[in-house]
Amino acid sequence: MGVEKLGVMTSGGDSPGMNAAIRAVVHTAAQYEIQCFGIRLGYKGLIEGDVLELETKDVRNILHRGGTFLKTARSDKFRTFEGRKKAYENIQKYKMEGLIIIGGDGSFTGAKVFGSEYDIPIIGIPGTIDNDIYGTDFTVGYDTALNTVVNVIDKIVDTATSHNRLFFIEVMGRDSGFIALNSGIATGALDILIPEKDYTLDKLFSSVERGSNQGKSSRIIVVAEGKKLGRVYALAKATQIKFPYYDIRVSILGHVQRGGNPSCYDRVLASRFGVEAVEALLHGKREVLIGIRSGKIIFTTFEEAIQKQKEINKDIIKILDVISV
Numbered sequence: 001m002g003v004e005k006l007g008v009m010t011s012g013g014d015s016p017g018m019n020a021a022i023r024a025v026v027h028t029a030a031q032y033e034i035q036c037f038g039i040r041l042g043y044k045g046l047i048e049g050d051v052l053e054l055e056t057k058d059v060r061n062i063l064h065r066g067g068t069f070l071k072t073a074r075s076d077k078f079r080t081f082e083g084r085k086k087a088y089e090n091i092q093k094y095k096m097e098g099l100i101i102i103g104g105d106g107s108f109t110g111a112k113v114f115g116s117e118y119d120i121p122i123i124g125i126p127g128t129i130d131n132d133i134y135g136t137d138f139t140v141g142y143d144t145a146l147n148t149v150v151n152v153i154d155k156i157v158d159t160a161t162s163h164n165r166l167f168f169i170e171v172m173g174r175d176s177g178f179i180a181l182n183s184g185i186a187t188g189a190l191d192i193l194i195p196e197k198d199y200t201l202d203k204l205f206s207s208v209e210r211g212s213n214q215g216k217s218s219r220i221i222v223v224a225e226g227k228k229l230g231r232v233y234a235l236a237k238a239t240q241i242k243f244p245y246y247d248i249r250v251s252i253l254g255h256v257q258r259g260g261n262p263s264c265y266d267r268v269l270a271s272r273f274g275v276e277a278v279e280a281l282l283h284g285k286r287e288v289l290i291g292i293r294s295g296k297i298i299f300t301t302f303e304e305a306i307q308k309q310k311e312i313n314k315d316i317i318k319i320l321d322v323i324s325v
């Protein structure tokens, strides 16, 4: 199938490596003599016609930069039929024959709806720090975020140890514990609270107690943000009441986790996804998400990727119980 013009955008939350993916798309398009349009601000920009032509010279010097130079946004208008109609009018205006969307679950839900209403092939590239997308072992940005978190926790451990303090550290991950679990293991946390694993205050207290009895030096508890576990302040308060002699502090890492230069792994992954996304369009694929499994590129339909829940690695949860104290 011939494709002469395509569009690329970033949507939802930003993640380090999105620039590398855009760059790879633009270079691959150029290789196949496809005209490439960048859509700024995700679906919002598509609705508003915020479109610019991208040549390889336009994506110089962005490979190593965090964030997304196309910018990203969330768009309530795209959730409406009217909004998507406007978006499609812009697809027609620029004669795009394919769309590559770099984003998270929500972006692919939008893509699925759009693709079922209008005749536009769409390929998704998973870009989110949460790593919570079914159909890929890794998402673009996760490795960088994880390393950022480990770096910051290492620094907190230094001060926690010096003052004999117990820190509750909240990390990102909305409804998934990939960042919390892996960063907690990597920093020797006393306990790690993730939505995928049931926990009770009693269990948390016994971890704190065991850590104290064993003279554990890194007194940190890593907590994944999100509704299921409650805010970290409430957990810290309950622990303080139970252990009044502890000096307990809370640290919420927040947006620092999203920024920074992408890691080598994320740059390579994003580059692979970018090249494969353009080739997938050329091979007539549509409404699929690119992923990586056991080092190999795979494709999953948007339908399956949205419906299925990515499971956290149970082996890692198991080792948490063994080595956390």
Ligand code: ATP
Pocket (backbone or CB within 6 Å): 011, 012, 013, 014, 043, 073, 074, 075, 076, 077, 078, 079, 080, 103, 104, 105, 106, 107, 108, 109, 110, 111, 113, 127, 128, 129, 130
């Ligand atoms: P992240 O995981 O980083 O939050 P995301 O892609 O999941 O990224 P969302 O805000 O959930 O981010 O979704 C991005 C955009 O996708 C929304 O702002 C909206 O425009 C569109 N979208 C999501 N769900 C739908 C839907 N059911 N119908 C139409 N559009 C949708």
